Amino acid sequence: MSTVTILGAGAMGSALATPLVARGHAVRLWGTWLDDHLLDAVEAGHPHPRTGVRVPAGVEPVRSGDLDRALDGADLVVLATSSEGVEAVITRAAPAIARIGVLAVTSKGLLPDASGDVQILPTFIRGLFEAAGLEAPAIVAVGGPCKANEVAAGRPTATVYGSTDLEVARRVGRLAQTDAYRIEPTADVVGLEVSAPLKNVYAIALGYADGLAERTGEPWHDLKAAVFAQAVREMAAIAEALGGSSATVFGLAGTGDLEVTGLSGRNRIYGARIGAGETPADALTAMRAAEQTVEGAAAIVGARSLAGRLFDDAATRLPLLHAIDAVLDGHADPLRALTEAALPEAIRP
Ligand SMILES: NC(=O)C1=CN([C@@H]2O[C@H](COP(=O)(O)OP(=O)(O)OC[C@H]3O[C@@H](n4cnc5c(N)ncnc54)[C@H](OP(=O)(O)O)[C@@H]3O)[C@@H](O)[C@H]2O)C=CC1
Numbered sequence: 001m002s003t004v005t006i007l008g009a010g011a012m013g014s015a016l017a018t019p020l021v022a023r024g025h026a027v028r029l030w031g032t033w034l035d036d037h038l039l040d041a042v043e044a045g046h047p048h049p050r051t052g053v054r055v056p057a058g059v060e061p062v063r064s065g066d067l068d069r070a071l072d073g074a075d076l077v078v079l080a081t082s083s084e085g086v087e088a089v090i091t092r093a094a095p096a097i098a099r100i101g102v103l104a105v106t107s108k109g110l111l112p113d114a115s116g117d118v119q120i121l122p123t124f125i126r127g128l129f130e131a132a133g134l135e136a137p138a139i140v141a142v143g144g145p146c147k148a149n150e151v152a153a154g155r156p157t158a159t160v161y162g163s164t165d166l167e168v169a170r171r172v173g174r175l176a177q178t179d180a181y182r183i184e185p186t187a188d189v190v191g192l193e194v195s196a197p198l199k200n201v202y203a204i205a206l207g208y209a210d211g212l213a214e215r216t217g218e219p220w221h222d223l224k225a226a227v228f229a230q231a232v233r234e235m236a237a238i239a240e241a242l243g244g245s246s247a248t249v250f251g252l253a254g255t256g257d258l259e260v261t262g263l264s265g266r267n268r269i270y271g272a273r274i275g276a277g278e279t280p281a282d283a284l285t286a287m288r289a290a291e292q293t294v295e296g297a298a299a300i301v302g303a304r305s306l307a308g309r310l311f312d313d314a315a316t317r318l319p320l321l322h323a324i325d326a327v328l329d330g331h332a333d334p335l336r337a338l339t340e341a342a343l344p345e346a347i348r349p
């Protein structure tokens with residue numbers, strides 16, 4: 001049995017308690033300074049407000065002011081804040097995490113380092129340790145099609161754990177896996193960590209197509225499928241340009257995660273509101289009011305910057321990314337933008 005400290009008591013942080021408790025680990029669920037209302041519900045024995053599922057008995061909720069106690073003696077730390085909270089939480093927890101030596105990260109994002117270059121999350125997090133003069137822990141990136149409410153309920157889930165040292169991914173995977181929560185280890189951290197935030201961005205486009213269906217009362221499945229395929233092509237191009245493998249994008253981490261997010265993700269819902277006619281600003285305000293995290297809206301800023309660094313002709317190489325951005329900026333109509341970006345060019349005479 002190990003002691004596992006989860007940092008962030010939102011949907012995914014609380015959900016991971018289900019497999020970890022099932023494996024007999026001692027689990028501490030630390031809530032950020034924004035999570036008191038979530039831990040109030042957990043302590044009262046109510047379903048978690050973000051997943052609708054009760055956190056398993058035995059999980060120890062820990063309030064934000066008790067971070068040191070939450071980390072004391074832990075064997076594994078899991079970071080489960082949204083990308084917005086990564087820097088603030090890692091900065092506070094870094095000395096203890098450096099001592100523990102291993103960090104699993106469910107957060108999905110693309111963030112700028114001190115010099116302004118956008119990085120995949122493990123690289124960004126390592127930079128925070130280096131800036132603090134601390135040795136960075138071994139980082140295990142967690143991705144794949146994995147809805148928090150389903151993990152929390154113990155439904156079958158295939159997830160991907162990635163570390164540059166494959167044995168570390170296997171070791172952490174062995175600790176967390178259950179019959180229902182199965183883990184595919186990979187050493188392709190780049191492919192995994194490109195897929196994780198970018199599928200949030202591309203799921204917004206899948207949402208645009210669903211929103212058109214809501215607005216018109218007609219199906220737009222052909223368009224949605226073309227958008228899906230183009231999204232996968234663009235994620236693979238970015239992964240390869242960064243030294244990752246397109247095979248990772250074509251598997252659970254890319255197509256798998258895009259599928260689940262395009263069916264039921266919050267990023268899809270945000271896109272659908274826009275496709276149905278709301279302005280991007282109104283749609284984001286409504287999502288925030290409902291406590292629905294929409295990471296794709298932030299990740300597209302990083303994606304745009306990364307694409308510009310990787311490709312001289314980014315708008316031509318990544319037309320769908322460009323189209324999503326143009327719609328969010330209010331410069332393009334979703335139907336026209338998706339059609340131009342995702343359908344093949346006309347065959348020339
Ligand atoms: N939900 C899912 O199905 C999955 C989520 N993930 C990833 O896991 C991460 C967490 O997602 P999820 O649990 O759904 O998100 P939630 O919004 O439910 O929880 C996010 C956590 O981050 C905290 N947080 C947000 N902003 C800040 C900030 N500025 N400073 C400090 N803490 C902050 C939240 O506080 P607050 O209570 O205010 O929100 C909460 O503890 C994301 O990166 C997501 O992509 C991965 C797989 C699946």
Ligand SMILES: O=C(CO)COP(=O)(O)O
Nearest residue numbers: 144145146261265266267
């Ligand atoms: O990452 C997810 C599933 O793997 C959840 O996606 P959303 O953040 O869009 O809900």
